[in-house]
Amino acid sequence: MDDIDRRIINRLQGGFPICEHPYREAARELGIGEEELIERLEKMLEDRRLSRFGPMYHAEKLGGGLSLCAMAIPEEKFDTVAEQVNTFPEVAHNYARDHQLNMWFVLATETPERIGEVLEEIERVTGYRVYNMPKLEEFYVGLRFEL
Amino acid sequence: MVLSDADNRLIAEIQNGLPLAPRPWAEIGARLNMPEAEVIERMEALQENGYIKRLGIVVRHHELGYNANAMVVWDVPDDRVQAVGDALGRQRCVTLCYQRPRRLPHWPYNLFCMIHGKDRQRVLDYIDQITGELGLQEIPREVLFSGRRFKQRGARYR
Numbered sequence: 001m002d003d004i005d006r007r008i009i010n011r012l013q014g015g016f017p018i019c020e021h022p023y024r025e026a027a028r029e030l031g032i033g034e035e036e037l038i039e040r041l042e043k044m045l046e047d048r049r050l051s052r053f054g055p056m057y058h059a060e061k062l063g064g065g066l067s068l069c070a071m072a073i074p075e076e077k078f079d080t081v082a083e084q085v086n087t088f089p090e091v092a093h094n095y096a097r098d099h100q101l102n103m104w105f106v107l108a109t110e111t112p113e114r115i116g117e118v119l120e121e122i123e124r125v126t127g128y129r130v131y132n133m134p135k136l137e138e139f140y141v142g143l144r145f146e147l
Numbered sequence: 148m149v150l151s152d153a154d155n156r157l158i159a160e161i162q163n164g165l166p167l168a169p170r171p172w173a174e175i176g177a178r179l180n181m182p183e184a185e186v187i188e189r190m191e192a193l194q195e196n197g198y199i200k201r202l203g204i205v206v207r208h209h210e211l212g213y214n215a216n217a218m219v220v221w222d223v224p225d226d227r228v229q230a231v232g233d234a235l236g237r238q239r240c241v242t243l244c245y246q247r248p249r250r251l252p253h254w255p256y257n258l259f260c261m262i263h264g265k266d267r268q269r270v271l272d273y274i275d276q277i278t279g280e281l282g283l284q285e286i287p288r289e290v291l292f293s294g295r296r297f298k299q300r301g302a303r304y305r
Contacts, residue, residue: 001211009211014201016165018190020177020183023169038167041204045164051205054164058200062150062158065177068247096222096294097218101254104218104291131254137228137246 001049004032008040014056061139065112067134069119070101071126081126090118101131148196153181157189158198213263215270215292220256222249222287228258234281235260240273256289267292 007030015082017025027037044050050090073081079098086094094105109115119130150158156179168173172190173183193199208216223231235258236244244260264270271290274283278284 009204009206012203013206014203016203018187018194018202020170020172020173020187022171023167034169038169042167045167049210049211050208051207052164053167053204054161054202055158055199055207056201057158057162058197061198068245070254072253097291098294099289099291104293131250133247133250133254133259135245135247137232139232139244139246 004030004036005040005044005049008037008044009050059108063111065107065109065115067107067115067132068109069107069122070131070133071128072101072104073103073126073128081128084112084126085122088118088122090114148192148198150198154183154189154193155177157181157186158193175240200213208263210263214265215267216261217267217270217274218261218291218293219262219274220289221258221260221283222255222290223258225257231281231283231286232258235277237275238273240264240270240277255287 002113006133009147012026016022016054019025019083021034024034027034029039039054052133071081071085082094082096082103085091085103088107090109094103096102097104107115107118109118115132115134116119119132124132157175160175160179165171169173172186175181176183176186179186189197190202194202221231232244232246233305235241239260242261242263244258246257247259249257251253262270262273264273270292274290278288
């Protein structure tokens with residue numbers, strides 16, 4: 001990771017131009033060549049520093065359902081339940097967190113109605129309650145990582 | 148704006164990433180049997196109308212050295228949620244900020260924000276700093292650091 005990679009990451013978390021030669025335009029702003037920008041993006045995707053290079057969609061506007069869910073799982077059951085939960089393709093991320101509610105995951109479904117159905121299914125399979133905490137209001141943030 | 152069938156095909160085609168080629172929109176157009184100019188026009192409309200929140204790099208923050216990620220949750224009186232949420236959202240270290248429902252009696256918190264940092268101490272320092280600056284000392288809060296990450300993938304659309 002050198003200074004150029006860092007500048008690419010800081011500049012291109014959003015704002016990729018929509019035009020015929022977008023890489024050329026973005027590269028010009030960064031003071032590097034088009035080919036170099038493409039190669040560096042390839043490399044950073046390959047070694048998984050970047051998750052992807054593309055759109056971040058507004059899930060609800062696309063008609064999908066999205067929610068944050070939490071469960072309280074006894075330590076000795078945790079791995080088993082995590083495995084059961086992660087089997088659901090609708091589960092996007094799943095993190096262990098240090099709290100009585102110790103398993104936190106994001107559900108992303110094709111329709112809002114599916115959220116409730118998937119939750120019930122998870123409760124049925126695991127035998128534990130799922131706390132559903134959909135977003136009520138989103139406050140503006142940049143959602144960027146500065147390096 | 149109502150999404151057409153062509154928009155939906157475009158949304159599905161690029162969801163996993165853009166071609167890393169000098170003319171990515173021409174390449175997408177070739178796959179969809181759509182002229183490059185039409186792809187560009189549709190992309191602009193999708194972005195302008197908020198279907199695409201942003202276009203570009205999505206980072207893996209762990210791999211970039213952001214090893215600590217805390218979900219900070221607050222129990223804010225309902226009539227102050229908007230103001231506190233707006234103020235937290237403006238902080239540089241805050242990467243997400245949402246109001247969510249309380250789940251009483253087990254979960255009294257209604258405002259959630261994510262704070263990422265190089266390590267836990269750094270994140271705790273950020274939290275102290277914003278708590279002081281915004282005068283939030285009286286608001287009950289908890290800090291939930293993440294432990295293991297089991298799964299991380301983008302949501303799938305279409």
